[in-house]
Each structure stands twice: as C-alpha cells, then as structure tokens.
Amino acid sequence: MDLKFSLCILFAGIGLLRYVYSERHHLLFVYTVLSKPEGVSGPVFSAVCVYDDRSISHYSNEEHSWKRDRLDAEIWRYTREPHESRDWFINLFNSLANCTSSRCEGLHTLQRRVGCEVEKHPDGAVMNVNALDEYGYDGEDFIFFNYDTMQWIEKSPNAKETKMKWDADRIFNHYLQLYLKDCMDWISTYNVSNNTPPVLHMFASAAPHDQSELNLTCLATGFYPKHIEMKITLNNITVQPFSSSGVRPIDNQTFQMRTSVKMHRDEKQGYECHVLHSGQTFTTLWAGSLGSRSHHWAALAAGALAIEVLYIMSLIYKNRRFNGQMKRSSSTTECENITSRSADPLTASDLDENNELLLHKPELLDLLRSATIQTLVFLICLPVVHHKDGLHVPCSTVHCIILRVSEELLAIHQETPLLKTPEHMEAALGSN
Known part of the structure; x- marks a missing residue:
C-alpha cells in the first residue's frame, strides 16, 4: 500500500511539473458573420488571424483579400489562409439563418475558429499538439471537425443536417486534414523570440469586513505571451487565493493578472509571489508595509x-x-x-x-x-x-x-x- 501510494505521488508530481514548466502557442483564423438590421443589405463579415493573441493578418472586405499585419517571413513561410472564401462563409450563414441576399429575420451570428495549438517544454520539446476547426451559431457550439476520424461532430440538434452534408464531402475533409497537419507541423517547429517578461508588484489593503485581516495582492503586468502561472506563498507554503482576475489584455498588446489572498494583520513576513512565464520563474517579496x-x-x-x-x-x-x-x-x-x-x-x-x-x-x-x-x-x-x-x-x-x-x-x-x-x-x- 505504501509503495502504491508513493508511486501515485511520484507520478502526480511528474505530471504537475510537466504542466507547470510548459509554454503554449496557438495560430488561429477567426471568422465572424453578423446579420445587419432590417433594411440594410448583406451581413457583416470579418476575419482575422492571431498568433498567441496578437493579430498578424486580417481580411479586407474592400479589396477581397487577406492583408498581413506582421511581415515576419518566418511566420508566413509554411502558413496560409484557409481555402474557404468570404462568399462561401456568407452563403453558409444565409443557409443557417434563413437569410436572403437582401434581408435576415432577427439578429444572428456565425463564428469559426480554425488552426492549431501546441504545448512545449522550455527546451522546445513538444508535449502536445492539436488541430481544431469549430463553428458556433448564435453564441452556442454548433459543430466541430475530428482530425483523427475525419468526421464532423454535431454539438447542436440543428447541426445534424450540416453534419450529414459535410461528412459526405470527402474531398473537402481530406483537404482540411492536410491543411491542419501543415499547421501543426509549423507550430511545432516555430520558436517565439519576442517574449516579454512580467513586472511584479505586491501590495496590501485593509479587509473591508474584518479589521484583523489584510488583503494581500500580487500583480503581474506587461507580459507576453498570454499563458502564466501565479501563486502567493507564506514561508514556501502556497496560500489559497480568494480572488483572481484571470489573464486580461492591456492596450499595448501585453497582458496582466492579479491574485489576492487573505492574511492576518500581524503576519507581515514570509509572503512571496511566484510567477512562471515562458519557462522562467519570477519572484518578489512583500515588504510588509500597509498602504504604501x-x-x-x-x-x-x-x-x-x-x-x-x-x-x-x-x-x-x-x-x-x-x-x-x-x-x-x-x-x-x-x-x-x-x-x-x-x-x-x-x-x-x-x-x-x-x-x-x-x-x-x-x-x-x-x-x-x-x-x-x-x-x-x-x-x-x-x-x-x-x-x-x-x-x-x-x-x-x-x-x-x-x-x-x-x-x-x-x-x-x-x-x-x-x-x-x-x-x-x-x-x-x-x-x-
């Protein structure tokens, strides 16, 4: 029993290390079609390509072509836009929303995310890589493509007819599988060189409902890419947070995150904030002052x-x-x-x-x-x-x-x- 328990702890620790010491990247093309109000002809179409939450290209409705916002030759060497055209996407939307060429009844939206994502060790070794092509209609999951089986999986009862039609189109599905494979091959070998490390701050404020407690907050700001892990410790023991903002974007295309824990007013030593970003660990120590x-x-x-x-x-x-x-x-x-x-x-x-x-x-x-x-x-x-x-x-x-x-x-x-x-x-x- 002790041996089994020890092995469980060992494998759990290895799994935790694999999860913590990893970095994630993604390349996604995001399409959106929105029906216009009655009396205005045609829906609103937009498409953008994002790499790690930064826009690198967008579709120009005026010129009917993709415009690359980031002229990095390495990014575009093996990547290309999906084959499906703007007209194909709008026709699909009109079919689902029962729209004509001039009007739609009510407000409807159709969204698509197609691309790939990878999880790597800091040394570049690939841990996991996935391909995805998924659709959402009116804010709910609609249908997605299974890369391994080359089958479409419906997520809504209204998607059954679409599933049958797309499953029968083997040529389209084979092309989509090849496209996603190229994406996964590229993202597995591409190395990001523009990481921006976080800047850490720790500050405390009086708890509003308990004079004996303080709210201790750790703020990490200005980091890129988006994925980050944060924890506050007391004498090297993790303290359970009561509030976390999650990762949020800033207007300079970087991100920030804030986590808060409750602490006793007299405990002013031993608190640290630990942040793991892009395989590197950053630590700051709380100075112990209140309201500085x-x-x-x-x-x-x-x-x-x-x-x-x-x-x-x-x-x-x-x-x-x-x-x-x-x-x-x-x-x-x-x-x-x-x-x-x-x-x-x-x-x-x-x-x-x-x-x-x-x-x-x-x-x-x-x-x-x-x-x-x-x-x-x-x-x-x-x-x-x-x-x-x-x-x-x-x-x-x-x-x-x-x-x-x-x-x-x-x-x-x-x-x-x-x-x-x-x-x-x-x-x-x-x-x-």
Whole structure:
C-alpha cells in the first residue's frame, strides 16, 4: 500500500511539473458573420488571424483579400489562409439563418475558429499538439471537425443536417486534414523570440469586513505571451487565493493578472509571489508595509493638483497687476501713455513666456474653488478607490482631474482675446 501510494505521488508530481514548466502557442483564423438590421443589405463579415493573441493578418472586405499585419517571413513561410472564401462563409450563414441576399429575420451570428495549438517544454520539446476547426451559431457550439476520424461532430440538434452534408464531402475533409497537419507541423517547429517578461508588484489593503485581516495582492503586468502561472506563498507554503482576475489584455498588446489572498494583520513576513512565464520563474517579496502604494499615489495626486492650483493663482495675480496698470493708465492722456510705456512697470516682463497676457475673468475664481474641492474629495476617497479597483485607478483619476482643469482653462482662453504684442497693448490703452 505504501509503495502504491508513493508511486501515485511520484507520478502526480511528474505530471504537475510537466504542466507547470510548459509554454503554449496557438495560430488561429477567426471568422465572424453578423446579420445587419432590417433594411440594410448583406451581413457583416470579418476575419482575422492571431498568433498567441496578437493579430498578424486580417481580411479586407474592400479589396477581397487577406492583408498581413506582421511581415515576419518566418511566420508566413509554411502558413496560409484557409481555402474557404468570404462568399462561401456568407452563403453558409444565409443557409443557417434563413437569410436572403437582401434581408435576415432577427439578429444572428456565425463564428469559426480554425488552426492549431501546441504545448512545449522550455527546451522546445513538444508535449502536445492539436488541430481544431469549430463553428458556433448564435453564441452556442454548433459543430466541430475530428482530425483523427475525419468526421464532423454535431454539438447542436440543428447541426445534424450540416453534419450529414459535410461528412459526405470527402474531398473537402481530406483537404482540411492536410491543411491542419501543415499547421501543426509549423507550430511545432516555430520558436517565439519576442517574449516579454512580467513586472511584479505586491501590495496590501485593509479587509473591508474584518479589521484583523489584510488583503494581500500580487500583480503581474506587461507580459507576453498570454499563458502564466501565479501563486502567493507564506514561508514556501502556497496560500489559497480568494480572488483572481484571470489573464486580461492591456492596450499595448501585453497582458496582466492579479491574485489576492487573505492574511492576518500581524503576519507581515514570509509572503512571496511566484510567477512562471515562458519557462522562467519570477519572484518578489512583500515588504510588509500597509498602504504604501496608496500613500505614494496620494502624494503624486496632491503634487499634481497643487501645481494646477498654483498655476491658476499666478494667472489671477497677473490679471490683477494688469487691471491696476490699466486703471492708472486711463487717468492720463493717450500721448502720455504711449511715451511713458518704456518707463512704466507694465512692460514685456509682464507678459508670460509665450508673450501672452490673459485678461482677468471671474471664472478663474470659480475654477480655483472647484479645483480645491476636487483635491479634497479625491484625497478623502483615494483609499476606497484604490482598494476597489486596483493599482492603476489613482493615476487615472489624477489625469481626469487635471484634464478637467485644463479644459476649463482652455475654454476661458478661447473666450478671451489675448494681448500678444505692444500694438495690442496700445490699442487697449487707447480705447480707455
């Protein structure tokens, strides 16, 4: 019994190592047809080719051909687009949705994913490789192709007729099998060289319902490709997470993932975050401080908003100086104003660096009050916002506030003509 148990543990450990120390890649062509609203002729067609979640080509409806977004000769040396044309796919959609050439009853969608995927060891040895060609209709699985048996397997009762028709087309199925084999041969030998490692952060926040607990979060961001494994340990023992965001895309075509665990407030040592990505392990140690990241962002927010407030106050000061000079100048004659301009304190030094002098506007006072209120509200709400939405929200909030102030300043500038040159000054003084 002990021997069997030991062998089970051994094989389980080997299987776990094979799963953890592996990397996955895929090459997929994704087709989508969507029926248009009534009165608009023809459905909407789109197709894109993705390698490891990055678009490398797309179908141009205007030119009726594929356009390669990534001109990597190695990728396209043995890969090619599926033989089925846009018209073939649209005809299939019209048949399933009972559409005519001009209209469809209701909203329907047809999707197809065809390609291959591979799982490798870090040294490049292939662990597993699969081919797939599957269809979905109206958001549900419809039918898929079995590569080994060259048979179609229906996933919906409505797919039985399609299965019988496609099973009978042996030439088409043989071609599809050859196409998928080429895909698997290529993806098994192609080596990715543009891996981007993750950047790790660990931070803690107070648990909302238990003052004795903290929520400890590990954030991995900026990594590519998508597949990643993450865990938080305490003294080398894995802690079960209570929350995980899963892998999510970022706008720079990389990914991020966040995992959180509960911990006692007094346990501030021994916590680590371990991430496995593309066969490499990355580790970071929690420093043990609470809310340091929130304080960091609060300081940045306060500094940025303080600059905005000082800028507004400087505008008010300049406008008051200008108004005072205007009043003194209006008590003299036009000739005296012009001849004494060189000796008067109101000279080019009163202009800003861009030779622009803003007229005093009452809206600046309201803007100053608004910016002050926004600063106080933001600093009060910062811990709550940080705890709820994560690391990047405080920075975005600061940008929103600064953008709001800048937009209001721009509106004031556009409403008020600027005195840019001595000629403008002379005209303004003379008008009084």
